[in-house]
Amino acid sequence: xxxxxxxxxxxxxxxxSLRLSCxxxxxxxxxxxxxxxxxxxxxxxEFVAAAAGTGTITYYSDSVKGRFTIxxxxxxxxxxxxxxxxxxxDTAVYYCAAQPTPFAWRYRRRTDYEYWGQGTxxxxxx
Numbered sequence: 001x002x003x004x005x006x007x008x009x010x011x012x013x014x015x016x017s018l019r020l021s022c023x024x025x026x027x028x029x030x031x032x033x034x035x036x037x038x039x040x041x042x043x044x045x046e047f048v049a050a051a052a053g054t055g056t057i058t059y060y061s062d063s064v065k066g067r068f069t070i071x072x073x074x075x076x077x078x079x080x081x082x083x084x085x086x087x088x089x090d091t092a093v094y095y096c097a098a099q100p101t102p103f104a105w106r107y108r109r110r111t112d113y114e115y116w117g118q119g120t121x122x123x124x125x126x
Contacts, residue, residue, distance in 0.1 A: 002027035002115050004096045009120030012086055016124075020081040022096030022117055029077040030054070032115075033099040035107055036070060036081045038092035039119075045095065045110050049081060053102025061108075086124045093119040 008020040024032065035050035049070035050059045058070050069082040079096060097113035106112045 002029075002032060002098050002100075004098060004115055004117035006094065006096050006117045006120040009094060009122045011123045011125065014086055014088055014124055014126050016086050017082070017084045018086065018122060020083065020094055020096075020120060020122070022079045022081075024077045024079070024098065027098075027100075029072075030074045031100070031102050033101050033104040033107065034070075034072060034079045035097045035099075035113060036068075036079075037095045037097060037110065038090075038122075039095065040089075040092040043092075047108040048094070050104075050107045051079060052104070057103070059107060083122070086122075088124045088126045091122060091124050093121050095119045 002024050003026045006022045030053045036048040037045050039045040047061050051070045051072050055072040067085045072079040096117040098115040
């Protein structure tokens with residue numbers, strides 16, 4: 001079983017950047033398929049990005065493609081989400097999630113993931 005802890009959220013102005021981190025413990029990190037989701041107040045949790053075990057295969061939602069970059073450092077048991085050109089509509093709680101497989105065909109749904117972090121708040125001011 002893996003435990004996930006996100007960090008790096010905060011209050012930033014539109015146009016700024018943030019790098020979110022998710023530190024994993026309790027499992028063999030490279031054997032997990034990792035995803036980032038976000039949930040705005042009153043909205044459903046939505047898929048943002050995902051990375052396979054090696055980190056060489058990545059996926060993004062259309063709404064963030066080109067501004068968000070997912071990466072992972074398996075030596076540090078950490079997955080990152082670099083967010084550039086932040087917009088007020090990016091305001092949400094960002095969650096890290098994991099599937100106990102290094103590669104996954106299904107990764108866009110909340111139910112595809114078995115493990116979740118507690119989330120980190122990102123607030124973008126206009």
